[in-house]
Amino acid sequence: MGIKNLKKLISDHAPGAFKDMPLDAYFSRIVAIDASMHIYQFMAVVGRSGEDQLTNEHGEVTSHLQGMMHRTSRLLQAGIKPVYVFDGKPPEMKSGELSKRRAAREQAVEKLKEAKESGDAAAVEKYSKRDLKVTKEHNEECKRLLRLMGVPVIEAPCEAEAQCAELCKHGLVYSVATEDMDCLCFGTTRQSRHMMAPASQKKDVQEFQIDKVLEGMDITMDQFIDICILCGCDYCGTIRGIGPKKSFDLIKKHKCIEKVLENIDLTKNKVPENFDYEQVRRLFKAPEITPATECSPFKWTAPDEEGLIAFMVDEKSFNLERIQSVIKKVKASKSKSTQGRLDSFFSAAPRKPAAGLSLGGKKGANKAGAFGKSTGVTKTKKSGGIRLG
């Protein structure tokens, strides 16, 4: 579920590390999408009211398919090239977190019962959301849907986020779309949040860049990972009395968890039993993944119309017209995806390293560069090709 309050910590210390961009700006970019996380979201949000999820006439849940189909078609229409990455088996380290979640779910079921008896609708909604379970079938159905839509699907050996990070690190994808901030710990260079938000919310994509995070906080990647571990991640417990702010200050002062542990009052700040930070570090730095070099090249193909109708309409009882309209949109998006980006032809003008404060100076310098260029074009005349003018 990510790192506790990391977003706040980043915005406090490295405000230049993230920016809001319109979805348009991603067009023709390849983006890795943490499918498992999003399916869970769809289950929780799409077509829900009270305790009921979106189902078809056989009573099968279809929220995930509905969500996956529409949001994917939205990405395609924006000219984005998505690659979906699914979770493999959960890492052993996560067992603690998973059993906690299981317990929370059991508790939620109890509470749900109570709420239903007392007729508290808000509470029913709240607790039934916590009782969600994404089953293997749901995942498989989503994969099938995506393949029929002509979108590449990758199965990670272990955590999807780690696999996404690997793809991003090696430049196979431009960014990773997930809401979970711990993908930054896995070495993702660029993370995009809210990419799969529904069109109705009109939310901008929030883009984080790890190099700017580190620069703004003035720490190394290893220290960043240590801060995240102290803040509280999925893989081990947290030290009592140490929250995000304290974690940041402690690491800034002592540089690593070992030193932090030597310097804090262990009676006041109780370290949990399963605080195996070295193991977590290893997990973040060398997770179980398929190396980028072994991933086959991604291919986006035309949607399989008959297949989609057979699956979505005949099997899942979706409305035929709706599916046809989605197919039409996906097909139309094909022409858009052939448009090139200007920044893949021209290189970016050099930026000054100092982020944030020195905006004025940076601007001036940039401008001078660009300006010099454009006058250069007008003035110089060489033989060979043809000049304008």
Place this chain on the structure above:
Amino acid sequence: MFEARLLQGNLLKKVLDSIKDIITEGNFDCSPNGLSLQAMDSSHVSLIDILLESEGFEHYRCDRNIPMGLNITNLVKMLKCAGSDDIVTIKCEDKPDNVTFLFESKDNDKISDFEMKTMTIDDEHLLVPDQTYTAVVKMPSAEFQRLCRDMSAIGDTVHISVTKEGVRFSTTGDMGTANITVRPNPSADLKDEERTEVQITEPVSASFALRYLNSFTKATPLSPTVTLGMVPNLPVVVEYKIADMGHVRYYLAPKIEDEENGGAIEA
């Protein structure tokens, strides 16, 4: 500080009209050489490059480089308040919070001044390479505008191919196809700006989205001629020269023909 006085204030309106469909905000860069702007549309497909050289102004003073981040939509609104014959003066401090626009009527019987807030725009700048083109086409700008409009009635992508014989524009849509060929016309009867000229070192062809080309033609009032520069597999440049002043240039990334190939990504 920065101060520039432009006798034909109308020119500024025309320049703004030529970009307002593409960008909503931009950094105007004031430097001792002149006023310039570089900006990309939100999807980074096209780039605008404007230069108004200092010599073109009646009076021009700029002590140091000043970025002036302005909301284009608001600027257009403000310039609507200037009469078409008005003399326009732009003024601001070295680190401006506001930019002042002064409009003086031709007969000097009315003076209005407007102050506009600046904004900090974190835009990305691209280095446009100093390029030689394998094909350069110069044609009357009105003709190019008409041509783009006609093409977009049929399809949304235009294929431009330049050979020695001329330039062929073709498109395909649901209702059919269209081809327009423009031939060089060196006839001595024509004025310079009515002539179509084609210079090539080798034939070039590429496809472009008409939606963008159509917005570029909003610059038509700035210049009687337009120049297209093409290099294989590179963006096309569409240039409108502003007499004695500079230019408005647009760069447009081509459509990538091979759609199976994901295309190169740069991090």
